[in-house]
Amino acid sequence: MQRVVRKAVFPAAGLGTRFLPATKAQPKEMLPLVDKPIIQYGVEEALASGVENIIIVTGRGKTAIEDHFDVSFELEHQLESQGKTAELEMVRRLSELIHVSYIRQKEALGLGHAVLVTKELVADEPFAVVLADDVIWSHRPCLRQLMDVYEQTGHSVLAVMEVPGENISSYGAIAGEPVPFNGSTDVLYRVDDMVEKPPPDKAPSNLAIIGRYILEPEIFSCLASTQPGSLGEIQLTDGIRRLMEQRPVYAYRFEGVRYDAGDKLGFLKATVELALRREDLGPAFRNYLKSLQL
Numbered sequence: 001m002q003r004v005v006r007k008a009v010f011p012a013a014g015l016g017t018r019f020l021p022a023t024k025a026q027p028k029e030m031l032p033l034v035d036k037p038i039i040q041y042g043v044e045e046a047l048a049s050g051v052e053n054i055i056i057v058t059g060r061g062k063t064a065i066e067d068h069f070d071v072s073f074e075l076e077h078q079l080e081s082q083g084k085t086a087e088l089e090m091v092r093r094l095s096e097l098i099h100v101s102y103i104r105q106k107e108a109l110g111l112g113h114a115v116l117v118t119k120e121l122v123a124d125e126p127f128a129v130v131l132a133d134d135v136i137w138s139h140r141p142c143l144r145q146l147m148d149v150y151e152q153t154g155h156s157v158l159a160v161m162e163v164p165g166e167n168i169s170s171y172g173a174i175a176g177e178p179v180p181f182n183g184s185t186d187v188l189y190r191v192d193d194m195v196e197k198p199p200p201d202k203a204p205s206n207l208a209i210i211g212r213y214i215l216e217p218e219i220f221s222c223l224a225s226t227q228p229g230s231l232g233e234i235q236l237t238d239g240i241r242r243l244m245e246q247r248p249v250y251a252y253r254f255e256g257v258r259y260d261a262g263d264k265l266g267f268l269k270a271t272v273e274l275a276l277r278r279e280d281l282g283p284a285f286r287n288y289l290k291s292l293q294l
């Protein structure tokens with residue numbers, strides 16, 4: 001099996017109920033963080049990691065995502081005729097840089113199901129899954145960090161982060177054994193089990209699974225044989241648990257800061273911190289925040 005990850009799946013067919021009413025008629029993935037839609041951060045991370053093909057799983061009401069990554073002749077023409085070359089470059093770069101395929105998930109039957117519908121497009125090779133809501137700021141792209149682990153181990157890898165004990169009940173937690181990796185003994189774990197949203201006193205660890213995965217193609221048969229849960233949804237974690245019966249699965253404590261931009265408070269934190277890190281906006285925005293004297 002080749003150890004190169006060339007494709008990244010972006011499930012974006014969820015209903016975004018946590019962000020209503022903003023998401024009633026527009027996809028959550030298109031909400032802007034500073035000046036870029038949420039999904040563009042994930043796509044840029046994939047590109048910076050060396051992934052060539054982006055597969056976006058869409059659903060009803062998500063055409064704005066397709067338009068965003070497509071050529072916009074009218075806009076380009078107008079920018080060109082107004083001599084706005086920097087803006088023109090930015091808009092062109094978006095449609096030129098990436099090869100995107102779209103596939104529809106006709107009903108929102110869960111994250112596992114969204115990944116399963118990409119089976120034909122991914123075919124028989126390892127691939128990444130990026131949940132665009134999880135926006136990650138890091139020196140080295142998070143996906144690239146996971147790809148390094150995949151290239152060394154040849155097995156599926158989930159990104160995890162340490163969370164304070166009481167917060168673990170909002171995530172999936174892993175139970176795992178540390179495995180030495182590049183001289184460290186507390187970054188890579190071989191996963192023994194995963195527990196969805198455990199009460200803090202029942203959590204096997206405080207290592208929370210976040211929205212970046214490298215998966216081996218065997219995940220598709222595992223998902224196909226996974227029964228939907230009580231809400232009729234096929235969960236990705238249930239599929240991964242099946243995969244673990246056949247093959248090792250690793251968890252990697254990535255370096256970086258993750259924001260849950262699909263949640264209102266997380267979105268606000270991401271907006272403030274990403275704006276503060278921007279060279280063009282950061283200094284003025286910092287002064288403004290200081291002037292609030294909270």
Ligand code: UTP
Nearest residue numbers: 011012013014015016017018108109110111114
């Ligand atoms: P979330 O759990 O964030 O669900 O899905 P959601 O519907 O997007 O948002 P809320 O919780 O109602 O506010 C995690 C990821 O899985 C995708 C979502 O688009 C998101 O990227 N997803 C979820 C699908 O593509 N299809 C589904 O059926 C469910």
